Amino acid sequence: MDFLYDGSFEGLLTAVFEAYYRHEVPERILSRKYYQESLLDQVLYIRTDPSKAYRVYRSIKEKISPLCYKNVYYTFLSEHEDAATWIYNYLRLGWSMGKEVDSCLADEQVLKVHSIVRKVVGERHRMLGFIRFKLLADNIYYAGFEPDYNIVGLLAPHFSARLPDQNWILHDVKRSLAVLYNKKRWTLTPFSHTGFISASDCAPDFQELWKQYFKRIAIPNRRNPKLQKRNMPVRYWKYLTEKQLPG
Amino acid sequence: MELEKKLNILADSAKYDASCSSSGSTRKNKPGGVGNGSLGGICHSFSDDGRCISLFKILLTNHCIFDCKYCVNRASNDIPRTFFTPDEITALTLGFYRRNYIEGLFLSSAIYKNPDYTMELLLTTVRKLRKDNRFNGYIHLKAIPGADPRLIREAGYYADRMSVNIELPTQNSLKLLAPQKSKDAIIKPMSVISSKILENRDERKHYSSSPAYVPAGQSTQMVIGATPDTDLTIMTLSENLYKRFRLKRVYYSAYVPVSSHPALPGNIVPPLLREHRLYQADWLLRFYGFKAEELLNADNPNLDMELDPKSDWAVRNLHLFPVEVNSADYSMLLRVPGIGVHSAHRIVAARRHHSLDYGSLKKIGVVLKRACLFITCRGKYYGNISMNEALIKDSLASAGEKSKDKNPQWQQLSLFPSPDRPVPAQVLLPSITGEL
Numbered sequence: 001m002d003f004l005y006d007g008s009f010e011g012l013l014t015a016v017f018e019a020y021y022r023h024e025v026p027e028r029i030l031s032r033k034y035y036q037e038s039l040l041d042q043v044l045y046i047r048t049d050p051s052k053a054y055r056v057y058r059s060i061k062e063k064i065s066p067l068c069y070k071n072v073y074y075t076f077l078s079e080h081e082d083a084a085t086w087i088y089n090y091l092r093l094g095w096s097m098g099k100e101v102d103s104c105l106a107d108e109q110v111l112k113v114h115s116i117v118r119k120v121v122g123e124r125h126r127m128l129g130f131i132r133f134k135l136l137a138d139n140i141y142y143a144g145f146e147p148d149y150n151i152v153g154l155l156a157p158h159f160s161a162r163l164p165d166q167n168w169i170l171h172d173v174k175r176s177l178a179v180l181y182n183k184k185r186w187t188l189t190p191f192s193h194t195g196f197i198s199a200s201d202c203a204p205d206f207q208e209l210w211k212q213y214f215k216r217i218a219i220p221n222r223r224n225p226k227l228q229k230r231n232m233p234v235r236y237w238k239y240l241t242e243k244q245l246p247g
Numbered sequence: 248m249e250l251e252k253k254l255n256i257l258a259d260s261a262k263y264d265a266s267c268s269s270s271g272s273t274r275k276n277k278p279g280g281v282g283n284g285s286l287g288g289i290c291h292s293f294s295d296d297g298r299c300i301s302l303f304k305i306l307l308t309n310h311c312i313f314d315c316k317y318c319v320n321r322a323s324n325d326i327p328r329t330f331f332t333p334d335e336i337t338a339l340t341l342g343f344y345r346r347n348y349i350e351g352l353f354l355s356s357a358i359y360k361n362p363d364y365t366m367e368l369l370l371t372t373v374r375k376l377r378k379d380n381r382f383n384g385y386i387h388l389k390a391i392p393g394a395d396p397r398l399i400r401e402a403g404y405y406a407d408r409m410s411v412n413i414e415l416p417t418q419n420s421l422k423l424l425a426p427q428k429s430k431d432a433i434i435k436p437m438s439v440i441s442s443k444i445l446e447n448r449d450e451r452k453h454y455s456s457s458p459a460y461v462p463a464g465q466s467t468q469m470v471i472g473a474t475p476d477t478d479l480t481i482m483t484l485s486e487n488l489y490k491r492f493r494l495k496r497v498y499y500s501a502y503v504p505v506s507s508h509p510a511l512p513g514n515i516v517p518p519l520l521r522e523h524r525l526y527q528a529d530w531l532l533r534f535y536g537f538k539a540e541e542l543l544n545a546d547n548p549n550l551d552m553e554l555d556p557k558s559d560w561a562v563r564n565l566h567l568f569p570v571e572v573n574s575a576d577y578s579m580l581l582r583v584p585g586i587g588v589h590s591a592h593r594i595v596a597a598r599r600h601h602s603l604d605y606g607s608l609k610k611i612g613v614v615l616k617r618a619c620l621f622i623t624c625r626g627k628y629y630g631n632i633s634m635n636e637a638l639i640k641d642s643l644a645s646a647g648e649k650s651k652d653k654n655p656q657w658q659q660l661s662l663f664p665s666p667d668r669p670v671p672a673q674v675l676l677p678s679i680t681g682e683l
Contacts, residue, residue, distance in 0.1 A: 105597040106607035129291040129301075133346040141345065159347075161276060162283050166345060206342040209254055216258035217304060218295035221503045221517055227297025231290070241348070242292055 001026055005046045005084065007033040009076050012084050013053035015046045016091060029084035060091065065099035074120045075113050077150045086112045124151045128158055130232070132241045133168060135203050141168040142197055145239045152177050156186045207241050214242035253329045254339070260309040260320050261355060263505075264412075264468065265498040269301040269350035269385045271463030272407040282344055282351070282384030284407060284463075289350050302353035302387055303343055307331055307368055311357035315414070315425035317473045319505040320357045330359070333372035337380060344384050351385025351407070352376065358391060366394035366402070373405040385463075392432040396439045403443055408463040408495070411436045416484045420474035423510050440465050441492040464495035471525060472518040473502040473511055477548035482528055482539040489532065499525045524550040531556055534588055535581045553644045558584040561621060562640050568621045569628055573602045584643070585618035605629050617643060 003019065003026040005011035015029045026044070037043070060069045072091065075083050089109040094101040104110045133141035141163070152172040156179040159168065164183065171178040171191060178191030237243040270288030290299035306320075308330030314322045336354065343349045354372060359365050369388060376382040388406035390399045403409055411433055415421050418430050440461060447460035467488065469481060485497045501517035528550060531537040535557070542556050543549070551559045561568060561584050570579055572594055580591040590613040597603060597611050605624045609615060620630040620639055632638045 100600070103596045104600055105593055105611040106601075106603070111610060125287075125289070128285070129289045129347075129350075131347045135346070143347070163281060163345065163347075164276065165279070165281055203342070205250075206346060209251060209339065210343060210346075210348050212251055212255055213258050213303075214292065214294060214300070216255050217262050217300060218298075219262055219503060220296075222296040222298075222501075222519065224297035225295065228293045228295060231297065231299065232293040240292065241346070 001042045003029045003044050003046050004032050004035055006048050007031040010050055010053040011048040012076060013056040014049050016088055017052040017056050018046055029088050034081055064094040067102055068094050071113055071117050074117045078116045078120050079150055120149045123147055123149055124154045127155055130236050132239060141166050144171045144173045146174040152179055153188050160186050211242050253331060256327050256329050257306045261304045261306045265500040266466055267299055267301045272385055274383050276383045280381030280383050282382055284385055291349055301350045303340055303349045304353040307356035308359045309357045310359045313358050313427045316508040316511055317424050317470055333375050336372050337375050353387040355389035362391045362393035363395050366391045366398040370398055370402045377405045390436040392436060399436050399439050400443055403461045404458055406461055409440050409461050410466045412468045414470055415474055416469055416476045416481050420476055437492050466494060466496040468498040468500055470502050471499050471522050478550045479543040479548040482543055486532055486539040520552055528556040536578055558643050562636055565634055565636055569623045571623050573598055583618055583621045585614055
């Protein structure tokens with residue numbers, strides 16, 4: 001039996017709830033977004049119910065640990081096909097062991113969750129550095145990027161603490177999602193306008209100066225493109241100011 | 248001169264400073280201000296030499312009255328000279344910061360007119376950033392040797408980190424290459440800063456509102472390979488700096504030839520591997536509980552180029568190995584080659600639940616390539632050679648080489664060697680179609 005949820009985090013938690021109270025152990029929990037129906041699958045459609053989701057949320061935080069909740073959420077954000085199934089198995093172990101579950105490092109289920117969480121955390125941290133804002137005409141700082149995982153919401157608290165006196169937009173181009181900030185608070189919203197964004201900064205000097213600086217700060221005798229690419233993977237270069245061609 | 252040209256010249260002059268870390272500060276943003284510190288530091292880009300760009304590293308000026316032979320900015324060097332005004336630096340820093348290019352500013356300077364004058368200019372610049380522009384991002388500021396202690400003391404209230412470069416590890420080397428610098432002039436600002444940090448820490452225990460003084464600590468830098476100093480001299484000095492002045496970091500910078508003075512080595516290639524080994528040894532001092540005398544002594548004054556310092560130490564102390572992963576204490580686990588701080592923590596956490604075998608070590612992410620030669624799991628030894636110094640050394644060295652070797656002399660023999668000449672199609676066809 002497979003459970004199908006609607007792809008939202010609440011939907012996922014509802015599916016976990018149903019798995020417990022129906023006394024039916026799902027083989028997999030899958031998101032309807034990626035699901036490919038096949039002839040032999042037995043499928044149960046889960047209807048998202050916020051109050052059930054909330055009970056699961058409370059239970060994870062109280063009976064297991066806040067850290068476990070964070071792991072669950074980050075695993076969800078990885079958007080991996082099997083994320084929900086991993087989460088379910090991890091939580092089952094969690095409810096039987098309590099907060100100790102996160103020190104069972106050699107357990108298969110825990111390992112799967114931990115390793116995907118590490119990747120999401122890693123990309124979030126990288127992006128704190130690799131986000132590049134452009135100043136648009138209306139005094140708005142805009143940054144487009146295409147992360148592997150759905151981390152745009154995780155970046156927002158960092159930038160609202162750091163740049164509170166700017167209007168800014170963090171735009172996940174791949175997922176058409178954006179965080180908008182208006183000097184007071186931020187919100188996460190679907191976002192696909194790109195027409196108004198011109199390629200250049202309205203104060204282009206800074207982009208040009210930064211490119212110059214980037215070129216100059218490297219020591220020629222120590223050139224090491226391999227190391228550079230390892231630290232700053234090429235897939236991120238598209239949105240890095242210093243990697244754009246001049247002009 | 249226009250801004251772009253100045254930036255080019257002064258970035259060129261600043262690039263030989265190795266330090267770029269932005270960690271250690273938890274400075275909060277204040278209402279109406281911009282920026283904050285990030286405790287772990289954030290790398291914003293990586294330049295073509297693969298090193299991280301975290302701070303906007305720049306000189307205030309490269310006009311220098313000193314003539315240090317190893318330095319690109321020495322007075323006798325014929326290069327274009329210029330200087331930034333404090334306002335220009337402020338504007339650049341904020342412009343870059345607001346676009347998230349950088350984590351903050353690393354401001355240094357050549358010595359212009361005299362040390363006091365230079366230090367005052369630096370102080371004016373950081374004061375402008377912090378006070379007038381309410382900038383709360385990271386600031387790393389150089390303290391100028393020989394400047395008035397009062398200036399250095401005040402600067403520390405604006406900076407997150409300060410540093411004084413030692414440059415060369417002995418008085419003799421300094422005399423040879425940087426005759427205008429003296430050991431005392433370098434050590435003095437260091438001790439001023441370190442005692443002020445201690446005093447401040449005590450102060451903040453009683454009055455939590457008193458402003459933090461150099462919250463991310465101080466660091467220094469040494470040039471490696473410009474003088475014949477041994478690694479033993481360098482590591483002993485580093486150890487003392489960590490102990491006496493509680494430095495956060497000592498940076499080692501492989502000497503990049505920037506001049507052809509007869510007192511300097513004529514080699515063209517910077518000693519990058521030696522620099523790497525020194526950093527490894529430095530980490531062993533700071534995070535692994537090693538002492539400099541354990542790693543190096545009068546008989547072996549230099550680090551082994553083939554083996555990393557920890558493996559080298561382990562091979563010389565084989566009587567301590569193998570250790571049992573399920574019972575060895577944390578400090579001993581740390582001494583096993585291949586097991587780092589992270590792995591040691593994981594082992595200690597995981598073995599609380601069940602004893603670990605070889606497979607579960609792999610699962611929790613311990614890299615066993617080297618470690619397997621020095622450990623037992625549940626009493627069983629998994630290395631494929633016996634505990635013999637020469638054998639183990641060989642095996643470790645070849646393990647390192649294997650990954651580097653691009654044109655191996657050896658190759659795996661195939662059971663069905665491929666024919667030297669391609670088989671003609673007519674011969675091959677029947678065997679494919681089956682029509683013989």
